[in-house]
Amino acid sequence: MSALPNEQTLAVVEGHAGVLNGPLALEVVMDVAVSAQEIKRADLLQMYYYLRLTRTLEDRVTALYRQGRIVGGCYTSHGMEAIAVGYASALERDDVIAPFHRDMGAFLVRGITPGEVLAQYLGKRTGPTNGKDGNVHMGDLKRGIIGFVSHLADNLPVATGAALAFKIRGERRVVFTGTGDGGTSRGDFHEAMNFAAVRKLPVVIFCNNNQYAYSTPVRYQMAITDVVERAKAYGMPGEIVDGNDVAAVYLASKRAIARARDGGGPTFLEFKTMRMHGHSEHDPAKYVPRELLEEWKKKDPILKAEHLLTQLGYGDEAAFREAGERAKKEVEAGLDFAERSPLPEGPEALEGVFAERADSE
Numbered sequence: 001m002s003a004l005p006n007e008q009t010l011a012v013v014e015g016h017a018g019v020l021n022g023p024l025a026l027e028v029v030m031d032v033a034v035s036a037q038e039i040k041r042a043d044l045l046q047m048y049y050y051l052r053l054t055r056t057l058e059d060r061v062t063a064l065y066r067q068g069r070i071v072g073g074c075y076t077s078h079g080m081e082a083i084a085v086g087y088a089s090a091l092e093r094d095d096v097i098a099p100f101h102r103d104m105g106a107f108l109v110r111g112i113t114p115g116e117v118l119a120q121y122l123g124k125r126t127g128p129t130n131g132k133d134g135n136v137h138m139g140d141l142k143r144g145i146i147g148f149v150s151h152l153a154d155n156l157p158v159a160t161g162a163a164l165a166f167k168i169r170g171e172r173r174v175v176f177t178g179t180g181d182g183g184t185s186r187g188d189f190h191e192a193m194n195f196a197a198v199r200k201l202p203v204v205i206f207c208n209n210n211q212y213a214y215s216t217p218v219r220y221q222m223a224i225t226d227v228v229e230r231a232k233a234y235g236m237p238g239e240i241v242d243g244n245d246v247a248a249v250y251l252a253s254k255r256a257i258a259r260a261r262d263g264g265g266p267t268f269l270e271f272k273t274m275r276m277h278g279h280s281e282h283d284p285a286k287y288v289p290r291e292l293l294e295e296w297k298k299k300d301p302i303l304k305a306e307h308l309l310t311q312l313g314y315g316d317e318a319a320f321r322e323a324g325e326r327a328k329k330e331v332e333a334g335l336d337f338a339e340r341s342p343l344p345e346g347p348e349a350l351e352g353v354f355a356e357r358a359d360s361e
């Protein structure tokens, strides 16, 4: 593991994850204050803006979904925005991400506009898939985003393949990818972890441990408490990170990215968080105890970022309000763009498609 920025950094788990096992583990991780002083003020303020933009955009998408105006389902990262915003902000321009279905913040940080996202949700031609696919099933190689593969954890083998290509070509580029706690029980997750570790690939693999895979809690998913323990089996260093603290996510991602770029191989990051909404917006998630949600509401990533910015003297109420208003304007302008955009014409359905039926006209 690369050098820690200071003694206040979150507990590091490398070869002795047992230290953080048990019911106390989460509290230990969550209560450790993260020193964000080494992050530039402008960078932290920008991350705060992206947290607000992600929340505002996804709230808007949810409202459209409830109005029946969305094509397909609606999965959000509500309460988990710090993960995607934090890791995407830690990457360099030439790096690549293979995101997950709760990574809206990463799409935005890498330059996909709210207008394009809304066009995607409305099935319009101006969305990243030109109206061919829905919701977060999108990508854009020009912005270093590998299209999200629907089958869980399937983007991990794709990401490790990209990392292998970077290594063979001698490029100092890094791939960042991840899946949920449920996704880590899939075979492709384990194949990718093993391959990445054996070949010392420049890839960072994360798990957003939001404690539920649809209605299945982690305890019915695996016989360990911390997902990071899975990394040990592959000889891969791992770290547990407060996934609701954008500064902690950013700093841990920076360390893992630097390690990968310098030839040190992959790192596994477990971002502890909570899924605050249903699996998708159709799901009232009655199987999640309300007290658990109440507890996690207090750890909301936007509140945490505001607390940190205030502590550091980087922002105040007025700055937070201004960021919120700016995000709202950007999303409303995006919706206007998406609504005015055309739907694709029928024949366009076959453009950019790699396979079609031999007997099709």
Ligand SMILES: Cc1ncc(C[n+]2csc(CCOP(=O)(O)OP(=O)(O)O)c2C)c(N)n1
Pocket: 102, 150, 151, 152, 179, 180, 181, 182, 183, 184, 208, 210, 212, 213, 214, 275, 279
């Ligand atoms: C192989 C496969 N099985 C099932 C699904 C349907 N599905 C999509 S997301 C999901 C739950 C994922 O849980 P987790 O990995 O913990 O991520 P979370 O949604 O909680 O962020 C399921 C069952 C799928 N997309 N792929």
